Amino acid sequence: xxxxxxxxxxxxxxxxxxxxxxxxxxxxxxxxxxxxxxxxxxxxxxxxxxxxxxxxxxxxxxxxxxxxxxxxxxxxxxxxxxxxxxxxxxxxxxxxxxxxxxxxxxxxxxxxxxxxxxxxxxxxxxxxxxxxxxxxxxxxxxxxxxxxxxxxxxxxxxxxxxxxxxxxxxxxxxxxxxxxxxxxxxxxxxxxxxxxxxxxxxxxxxxxxxxxxxxxxxxxxxxxxxxxxxxx
Amino acid sequence: xxxxxxxxxxxxxxxxxxxxxxxxxxxxxxxxxxxxxxxxxxxxxxxxxxxxxxxxxxxxxxxxxxxxxxxxxxxxxxxxxxxxxxxxxxxxxxxxxxxxxxxxxxxxxxxxxxxxxxxxxxxxxxxxxxxxxxxxxxxxxxxxxxxxxxxxxxxxxxxxxxxxxxxxxxxxxxxxxxxxxxxxxxxxxxxxxxxxxxxxxxxxxxxxxxxxxxxxxxxxxxxxxxxxxxxxxxxxxxxxxxxxxxxxxxxxxxxxxxxxxxxxxxxxxxxxxxxxxxxxxxxxxxxxxxxxxxxxxxxxxxxxxxxxxxxxxxxxxxxxxxxxxxxxxxxxxxxxxxxxxxxxxxxxxxxxxxxxxxxxxxxxxxxxxxxxxxxxxxxxxxxxxxxxxxxxxxxxxxxxxxxxxxxxxxxxxxxxxxxxxxxxxxxxxxxxxxxxxxxxxxxxxxxxxxxxxxxxxxxxxxxxxxxxxxxxxxxxxxxxxxxxxxxxxxxxxxxxxxxxxx
Numbered sequence: 001x002x003x004x005x006x007x008x009x010x011x012x013x014x015x016x017x018x019x020x021x022x023x024x025x026x027x028x029x030x031x032x033x034x035x036x037x038x039x040x041x042x043x044x045x046x047x048x049x050x051x052x053x054x055x056x057x058x059x060x061x062x063x064x065x066x067x068x069x070x071x072x073x074x075x076x077x078x079x080x081x082x083x084x085x086x087x088x089x090x091x092x093x094x095x096x097x098x099x100x101x102x103x104x105x106x107x108x109x110x111x112x113x114x115x116x117x118x119x120x121x122x123x124x125x126x127x128x129x130x131x132x133x134x135x136x137x138x139x140x141x142x143x144x145x146x147x148x149x150x151x152x153x154x155x156x157x158x159x160x161x162x163x164x165x166x167x168x169x170x171x172x173x174x175x176x177x178x179x180x181x182x183x184x185x186x187x188x189x190x191x192x193x194x195x196x197x198x199x200x201x202x203x204x205x206x207x208x209x210x211x212x213x214x215x216x217x218x219x220x221x222x223x224x225x226x227x228x229x230x231x232x
Numbered sequence: 233x234x235x236x237x238x239x240x241x242x243x244x245x246x247x248x249x250x251x252x253x254x255x256x257x258x259x260x261x262x263x264x265x266x267x268x269x270x271x272x273x274x275x276x277x278x279x280x281x282x283x284x285x286x287x288x289x290x291x292x293x294x295x296x297x298x299x300x301x302x303x304x305x306x307x308x309x310x311x312x313x314x315x316x317x318x319x320x321x322x323x324x325x326x327x328x329x330x331x332x333x334x335x336x337x338x339x340x341x342x343x344x345x346x347x348x349x350x351x352x353x354x355x356x357x358x359x360x361x362x363x364x365x366x367x368x369x370x371x372x373x374x375x376x377x378x379x380x381x382x383x384x385x386x387x388x389x390x391x392x393x394x395x396x397x398x399x400x401x402x403x404x405x406x407x408x409x410x411x412x413x414x415x416x417x418x419x420x421x422x423x424x425x426x427x428x429x430x431x432x433x434x435x436x437x438x439x440x441x442x443x444x445x446x447x448x449x450x451x452x453x454x455x456x457x458x459x460x461x462x463x464x465x466x467x468x469x470x471x472x473x474x475x476x477x478x479x480x481x482x483x484x485x486x487x488x489x490x491x492x493x494x495x496x497x498x499x500x501x502x503x504x505x506x507x508x509x510x511x512x513x514x515x516x517x518x519x520x521x522x523x524x525x526x527x528x529x530x531x532x533x534x535x536x537x538x539x540x541x542x543x544x545x546x547x548x549x550x551x552x553x554x555x556x557x558x559x560x561x562x563x564x565x566x567x568x569x570x571x572x573x574x575x576x577x578x579x580x581x582x583x584x585x586x587x588x589x590x591x592x593x594x595x596x597x598x599x600x601x602x603x604x605x606x607x608x609x610x611x612x613x614x615x616x617x618x619x620x621x622x623x624x625x626x627x628x629x630x631x632x633x634x635x636x637x638x639x640x641x642x643x644x645x646x647x648x649x650x651x652x653x654x655x656x657x658x659x660x661x662x663x664x665x666x667x668x669x670x671x672x673x674x675x676x677x678x679x680x681x682x683x684x685x686x687x688x689x690x691x692x693x694x695x696x697x698x699x700x701x702x703x704x705x706x707x708x709x710x711x712x713x714x715x716x717x718x719x720x721x722x723x724x725x726x727x728x729x730x731x732x733x734x
Contacts, residue, residue, distance in 0.1 A: 064314055068402075109422050109423065113323050114323060116312070144402055146402060224564065228353065229339045229353065229549045229550070229551050230339075230552060230557070231336055231339060
């Protein structure tokens, strides 16, 4: 029996392209009143500016980052409007995310080093034709020495960051069942179950199994002579 | 967290399905489904629906539900796809590093002990010794090898020293006392629950809810609570519903039903596993010591335990056979289950011997308890049930509710955690009377959390506060708290959480 061709997928079912949009992420700039060098008080607010290549405005799909002790995040974007063509005037900044909480309890660790995704449908405004992104970080607790965001990536529309190998059946959880065409008589149940079984085995073979088979043995070639433990 | 709702759910479903695929339940379900094809009520035109109905009525759907529920309890929620695998073990980088250093210390200690004593870590038993072991399998407790030269790999005291020195490099750890420094021994800023949150979390322990351990005492007529509670327990067992059982045991297990209820919650099937334990049918020879040896020896060789390292911050030690250092095809884990035990480790098993007399069941229960709960008591992590959080929770509760006592003990050089640490690391095993310990472990299972250990530790200090206020040294404080064998766990917890005036 011919193995069934893998379903090309409807988004889920194969690894996604993981190409973030090219951009320049500047280091965070603390907003501070007074002399940065001599002032002892922590500012608690920092700004990260992200510049996109000038002629390539981005239709933003997703923002992904790893937190590093930031408590609240505000995101503002600058967009290009059709009527802006030819005009050199300053473009408006629009807030698309306001005071999003990353650390529910800013004096404590929860959320401090977690990974986050912000999707376009979670944002307050339209994020098409974006030319610049500004992330405003707030950390009201004075106990942390530094706070920032790391591994910041912007994903354009049509590409998502999810690399997970979703099995294709997940996108067909409640498929429309067509009634079986029984023109040629009732098929043999044994044959049906054998075919189902073969299909199943082949599906398993197609999907790479991540964990090694647990055979319960721990020796290698029947040998388990160990002298010392390894430090690496 | 922060993932789009649907994708998070899909991810969780996919992961659970992936894990259940390799299980024996899966093959059993397949076999049942295939077997059902012969039944007259299964019609080809509605094959899928009929098989689903069959699985429901025959109880197999319930078993699948229990397996899914078990997976949800044991495994953490799926991480963000961008997160590396070590993030699921432990999200905070400095904690991972601390765990790594601690492990290295243990490895060095083991290696130097082996070098000093000139013994290999592992070798195949000579034939004579194998025969001897086989013959003496049921009497192992009485015939110990000479262990006098072996030091315990580490004691809880050593571990506490490591936890005391844990620091977040991004935290303002000044030398000057300030609001940033904690007054206790633990200096990492983990989020722990306060009393209002604990009252809400442990709401079933409240004054208006019946409890075993309080409302089944001889003075209370059994019609008021106990009889009904037992009846409900029997219903839960008949229904074989894991989730219901977990909710039920929050009010305590009737002694006669406890073994089955725990097995249901931990999703241990009644099928005997292929564990190489010889079942001793001789009741007169029943000695716990034998069971402990058997269970722990088998545990150390059980490679299925390695799976829990995906969510444990610890990493199993590695070695290479035949001296082939660095060559991956000769790499093995040591011990085979990756868990190096410490002084007092057998105390995790001993209480279970009162519940399970069949060695295979005893073993499976212990293994499941270990990979769900006990491993958190001796690895460094930021998990709310991890030992670091428990220590901080204990210290915070004591400071908040007994500030005078806390201050006094600190002043006399008797930091409370120095005394309570050993209780929590052993989940109170060996310190409480067995019936009280089992009532406590009922709640660990019921709430799927070890936080109750920290609350009990604080409640014990509260109970003995008057005596403790009069001591003037650490040794005297230890003496006041040396004997916990007369304590009644549930009244202590209830009073501390729900009846203490703050």
